[in-house]
Amino acid sequence: MKKSLLVLATLGFALSLNAADLTDTCKSYFSNLDKIIDAYKQAGAQEQQVKMYEDQKKQSMDQFAALPKEQQDATCKQTQEMLNQTMDQMKKQGLLK
Numbered sequence: 655m656k657k658s659l660l661v662l663a664t665l666g667f668a669l670s671l672n673a674a675d676l677t678d679t680c681k682s683y684f685s686n687l688d689k690i691i692d693a694y695k696q697a698g699a700q701e702q703q704v705k706m707y708e709d710q711k712k713q714s715m716d717q718f719a720a721l722p723k724e725q726q727d728a729t730c731k732q733t734q735e736m737l738n739q740t741m742d743q744m745k746k747q748g749l750l751k
Contacts, residue, residue, distance in 0.1 A: 675719035676715065676718060676719050676726065676730075677723050677726045677727050677730065679726070679727045679730040679731060679734070680715075680718050680719075680726050680727070680729075680730040682730075682734070683730045683733055683734045683737065684711065684714075684715055686734065686737055686741065687711055687737065688711075689741070689750065690707075690737070690740065690741065690744065690750065691704065691707050691708060691711065693744060693749050693750045694707065694749075697749050718730065
């Protein structure tokens with residue numbers, strides 16, 4: 655869970671663009687991030703904590719959408735690698751299928 659918090663916290667940037675401006679790589683990354691947030695909900699995370707994750711995700715989506723497409727892909731690939739480690743750990747803990 656600490657790794658998940660770190661991943662989410664490092665992505666907390668604020669700009670306001672649409673998720674439709676994301677590359678497929680980034681859309682996949684954010685889809686996986688949704689799975690983690692849903693797992694936290696199912697595990698009984700406090701509503702305030704879940705809202706914080708969702709707000710950080712929205713801010714990150716906006717920030718990534720502001721990047722040029724090539725930079726989006728590179729950034730999302732890198733963050734997906736970190737997220738994969740978090741997801742693997744959550745699977746081992748039985749929090750994610």
